[in-house]
Amino acid sequence: MSKISLNLIAITIFTLTLSSLLGPIFNLSPAVPAIATFCLLGLATLDTLSWQGQGGTLLVDWLAGASGEHRERIVRHEAGHFLVAYLLDIPVAGYALNAWEAFRQGHSAQGGVRFDDRELALEVQQGRLSAQLLDRYCTVWMAGIAAETLIYGSAEGGAEDRQKVRAVLTQLRLPQQGQLKERWASLQAKSLIESHQSAYEALVAAMAQRLPVDECCRLISESTTLPTKEHGDSSR
Structure with a gap:
């Protein structure tokens, strides 16, 4: 169970x-x-x-969603993922802000931002994942926690995001780098969000209105004078 x-x-x-x-x-x-x-x-x-277990997830999500503060925190968490993915050229396939929305979209009852991760899956499968691509995805995965921490001082969500980082490192036989990679990626994500604060706030408002992905990307582009498309490699 x-x-x-x-x-x-x-x-x-x-x-x-x-x-x-x-x-x-x-x-x-x-x-x-x-x-x-x-x-x-x-x-x-x-x-x-x-x-x-989707029924239990829907029930718990419905109970938690009764709190306006909780809903606001979720939007800000997911906006962190979305913004950083956009800035690092990782395509966003869609998003859902609660389990019921994800279920209605035909996905497992788990809200969140969905990415086009076929390139990542292919490289992991072939055992040739580049350090740059790994860093980009880890930064995106940790961006929700970074956004929450930036706004609220701490993060309530993100357990599954941390698990994604640890899972891919375990698959690459680098489990000992888990905590270090999480901290590094979180700092990178926080820096990106801070340096694109206006775009982040515009995205939060757009996602709260459930605007389509294309419209959200357009708002980010309009709010970002010079999108940051590069970041450092943690291995340096």
Whole structure:
């Protein structure tokens, strides 16, 4: 089962156990918690086996989305990915700001910015990934965390972004470089966002309105006098 489904099951069991203990006080039949537990566990199992845990993801995302501050943080996180990808010439294929939007677009119930990473996949598969391409993608992956940290002082999201960096380094047999690469890429992304602040704010507003990718790119271009297309190599 997915981590989300397991967490939901744990919370459900705790709540139902508590209700069974307090049931006699409120004249609640012991059968009610038992039936509810059976039904919820069945739904969690069905979600995991049939939908790969997407139902649990949608539920958690819906609950979290009730907070306006949380929605704003997500937009700023994803705008960081989008902007840095644009600046580093990595094509953006699309984006979704929550699990439901991603699901409706025909993708797994996981929001985020989608990139055209065929070049990366090909080079990794052939075992000839260049240091420059690796640095570019790592910078893009860490850009969401960098954007959150820049605006809020810390990042709530980004666990999957860190995992992408570590996964590709593990595939390249360089797992020991994980933390160093994350820090370096985060600093590079932060520098790019800071030096293109007007473009970043324009992009945040555009993504909040769910404007198409082409329109978002046009706004970045208009807000950027001289787009930065190069950055240093961490191996130097």
